[in-house]
Amino acid sequence: GENVEQHPSTLSVQEGDSAVIKCTYSDSASNYFPWYKQELGKRPQLIIDIRSNVGEKKDQRIAVTLNKTAKHFSLHITETQPEDSAVYFCAASMRPGGFKTIFGAGTRLFVKA
Amino acid sequence: DVKVTQSSRYLVKRTGEKVFLECVQDMDHENMFWYRQDPGLGLRLIYFSYDVKMKEKGDIPEGYSVSREKKERFSLILESASTNQTSMYLCASSLRTETNEKLFFGSGTQLSVL
Numbered sequence: 001g002e003n004v005e006q007h008p009s010t011l012s013v014q015e016g017d018s019a020v021i022k023c024t025y026s027d028s029a030s031n032y033f034p035w036y037k038q039e040l041g042k043r044p045q046l047i048i049d050i051r052s053n054v055g056e057k058k059d060q061r062i063a064v065t066l067n068k069t070a071k072h073f074s075l076h077i078t079e080t081q082p083e084d085s086a087v088y089f090c091a092a093s094m095r096p097g098g099f100k101t102i103f104g105a106g107t108r109l110f111v112k113a
Numbered sequence: 114d115v116k117v118t119q120s121s122r123y124l125v126k127r128t129g130e131k132v133f134l135e136c137v138q139d140m141d142h143e144n145m146f147w148y149r150q151d152p153g154l155g156l157r158l159i160y161f162s163y164d165v166k167m168k169e170k171g172d173i174p175e176g177y178s179v180s181r182e183k184k185e186r187f188s189l190i191l192e193s194a195s196t197n198q199t200s201m202y203l204c205a206s207s208l209r210t211e212t213n214e215k216l217f218f219g220s221g222t223q224l225s226v227l
Contacts, residue, residue, distance in 0.1 A: 046215050071171075089156060100161065106156075
């Protein structure tokens, strides 16, 4: 089955710096890669996603890149702010046909003011 | 907005007890999921359901069962709770379409088994 590895487990940056979180997946049939943000004590929420027919997607200060050959995908946050502090989860799934979304272990991001 | 409601925010149970965790969604989603969240392990899929009375095992189904008698409700059952089932349990739902894969999560149930 699919396995998703996520690095680093903890990331601390200064406000205004960039943060990068990297994930690898094992199943080459995976074609949908969402990222979820979970603030302390709250539920995970989707912040951005990318499909396998796209190499990069951007939404304001966040961007996601996908390298299908290497089975890598990454989340980039620019101009970090204290409210970006949270746990970020990458995930992989197959669409259509599959309903399983497999998550990475999470990255705890600290943005220091 | 979609609302996914889990019946309890905190639960404390004894070893060997039968435990029911309830989840209700109000947006007519076909797919429902149960994950457990443990530090350093991320979100691990226990069971999911893509229709009423249908269920599929996730990656860690041992010690759990589920029930989906109505479209809006998905229950997770611990037949005989054990201490290693102490965890945060998250329910989620999604539409079954070709393009909409977004998961909507509940607030979670922190279960402690003593």
